[in-house]
Amino acid sequence: MSFISYAQNFEDVMLWRALGHIKNGFYIDIGAQHPVIDSVSKAFYEHGWRGIHVEPVPEFADLLRKDRPDEIVLQVALGDNEGILELNVIAETGLSTAVNDYAERHKSERGFTPEKLHVPVLTLKSAFSAYCGKEIHWLKIDVEGLEEKVLRGWDSELLRPWVMIVEATIPNSIELNYSSWDRILVDANYQFVYFDGLNRFYVAKEHAELADSFSCPPNVFDHFQLSGLSGELCDLVKNQYESRLIAKDAEIRSGKDELYAIEAQLRALTTQQHSLTQSLAMAEQHLQEKQTLTQSLAIAEQRLQEKQAENDDLLERSQWLENEWKASQAQMHHLTFDLRSRSEELDQLLASSSWRVTAPLRRLATLGKSVPALPGNLLRSTARAVMPVVRPVALMAIRKVLANPAMTKKALTTLNKVPRLKQKLRRSAVYAGLINEQRGEIYTGTHSMMQEYEGDRSSISIPHQQDLSARANRILIDLQKANKVRR
Known part of the structure; x- marks a missing residue:
């Protein structure tokens, strides 16, 4: 107390x-x-x-x-x-x-x-x-x-x-x-x-x-x-104290007013700080977005450069192919012109009087060459005579065999032992449309020749060879071989 x-x-x-x-x-x-x-x-x-x-x-x-x-x-x-x-x-x-x-x-x-x-x-x-x-x-x-x-x-x-x-x-x-x-x-x-x-x-x-x-x-x-x-002394002290208290109250009021002003400023600063904080957050977000965009742009630029490089390669490749195509076209035109010239020369030769005069000699030479092979020729002539009768029956048999996979497998096993018969039957089936294979490769005899040039990218395919005769096709193949040797 x-x-x-x-x-x-x-x-x-x-x-x-x-x-x-x-x-x-x-x-x-x-x-x-x-x-x-x-x-x-x-x-x-x-x-x-x-x-x-x-x-x-x-x-x-x-x-x-x-x-x-x-x-x-x-x-x-x-x-x-x-x-x-x-x-x-x-x-x-x-x-x-x-x-x-x-x-x-x-x-x-x-x-x-x-x-x-x-x-x-x-x-x-x-x-x-x-x-x-x-x-x-x-x-x-x-x-x-x-x-x-x-x-x-x-x-x-x-x-x-x-x-x-x-x-x-x-x-x-x-x-x-x-x-x-x-x-x-x-x-x-x-x-x-x-x-x-x-x-x-x-x-x-x-x-x-x-x-x-x-x-x-x-x-x-x-x-x-x-x-x-406590009487006068305390009254004096009390009065002094009250005077000081009044002064302190005035000071406190003044301090409160100042404090209110400071608090108002503080609130304003707080609001401003909050606004600045939000602005800073937005700026940081924009910066992150910008960084992300910059990274995306860098990746896109890299991809663009890669695509540009690929495009340049494609353009270079395209230019090379175009040059090759032009060279091939020029060569094709040259070969076509050469072929036509040879064909015209051949036609002139066949139509010439010397060709007609020497015809008996050529027949005699051919007969002389065919005498040793007369039995074979006779057999071939006989086959050609009976072929119109045998062909429909053979085609009917081939059709039935192809319709049954088991019979097809057994037939192929047997035919593999007789390659020449297999080749003839195959040609007949292709010619009759029973097998889906280009007729020209077998019928004209160019299939094996094309295989010879399969590894050579500079070889020229035979355009519209089905429009030429077999003889013309053989001449064209000879021309291709001569051209390859010349190159």
């Missing part, structure tokens, strides 16, 4: 510094006045201490009883003799006094109107006889000019508070007024230890260790708080 100061001049702070280590201590407050405002005992009461209050003014005595129902309140005055005292009561202040001169001064200087009140008077010895020999940790005397009389009614041997605080100035003044009673405390073996500008503090010699606690005034190291209810 923090220590809150209620006293007028920080008396409670000084006492707490010296006695705060004591649990559930005891005090006597003479001239206690209000239970809270300017109270020296209020802070101790909040920390579990209890004590006795002496207050002759009925208003304050009632307030003390209400605020401290578990404490004793003596509604009397103290003096050097018991009896009745005329008290000048100044309502709602702590200036009530039995000294008429002080009352008149308050009236003239401040306009107060004192009221006379007769109160009983006891001495310190008689009022606290029940507490003789008991521990009293502090005793305060604030009786507005009657301090000397109160101390003269004290038996210092029977009642010995550890610390005593006595108001040492004329009421509401800085003029000192303690010389008449200071000797009483010194003779009672009390050591003066501190003056706070209003009160003098004394420590009993048997508790001299407490004197060091009064070496300096209250400060930040006492770790206390102000209640704001």
